[in-house]
Amino acid sequence: MDEEQVEPESTPAGPVVFEGVEGRAHPITTYFTPVLHRRCAPVTEFGPELVQLVADMFASMAAADGVGLAANQIGVDARVFVVDCADEDEVQVVGHVVNPVLVLPTGRKRRLDLDGEGCLSVPGEYADLARPDRAEVHGVDVHGQPVRIVGTGLLARCLQHECDHLEGVVYVDRLPAEERTAILAAAGLSA
Numbered sequence: 282m283d284e285e286q287v288e289p290e291s292t293p294a295g296p297v298v299f300e301g302v303e304g305r306a307h308p309i310t311t312y313f314t315p316v317l318h319r320r321c322a323p324v325t326e327f328g329p330e331l332v333q334l335v336a337d338m339f340a341s342m343a344a345a346d347g348v349g350l351a352a353n354q355i356g357v358d359a360r361v362f363v364v365d366c367a368d369e370d371e372v373q374v375v376g377h378v379v380n381p382v383l384v385l386p387t388g389r390k391r392r393l394d395l396d397g398e399g400c401l402s403v404p405g406e407y408a409d410l411a412r413p414d415r416a417e418v419h420g421v422d423v424h425g426q427p428v429r430i431v432g433t434g435l436l437a438r439c440l441q442h443e444c445d446h447l448e449g450v451v452y453v454d455r456l457p458a459e460e461r462t463a464i465l466a467a468a469g470l471s472a
């Protein structure tokens with residue numbers, strides 16, 4: 282045996298830092314946790330606590346290997362989400378939105394994309410769900426400055442999924458009741 286220190290095969294991810302603040306990963310709330318099933322409160326204070334929340338959300342999303350996370354998924358009742366997700370051109374979009382407003386295509390611009398969807402709050406399970414193939418989110422950043430994210434592909438799905446969370450809706454709520462019951466049971470979740 283070699284006495285030298287051996288580098289691990291895959292080095293653990295370094296600390297997640299947002300706006301100079303180190304994020305702490307929190308446990309992810311699972312389906313049936315009350316904060317996931319009600320509309321989240323608008324953010325009215327833009328200060329260090331909000332920066333820490335977003336840093337913690339990025340850290341929690343990274344730790345859970347997710348592509349998006351809403352604040353209520355770490356138990357915080359606030360209208361904030363983060364994404365780290367690729368669009369249809371495989372451009373990785375990393376961002377956060379406070380008090381988001383979702384805008385979906387209407388009329389002939391509305392096209393549904395049927396694809397698999399999952400959620401960190403329903404661990405290990407996926408289901409096909411039709412959603413518009415494009416989505417825009419308007420809102421503000423942690424400083425109250427306007428932000429806008431336009432999403433196609435997986436990012437379009439992710440933006441809709443995270444905005445749903447802030448309305449108290451988990452993607453399985455959009456499935457037929459029997460399918461939802463089966464998925465929650467498979468995930469080991471019960472009321």
Ligand SMILES: [Zn+2]
Pocket residue numbers: 399400401402442446452
């Ligand atoms: Zn989710």
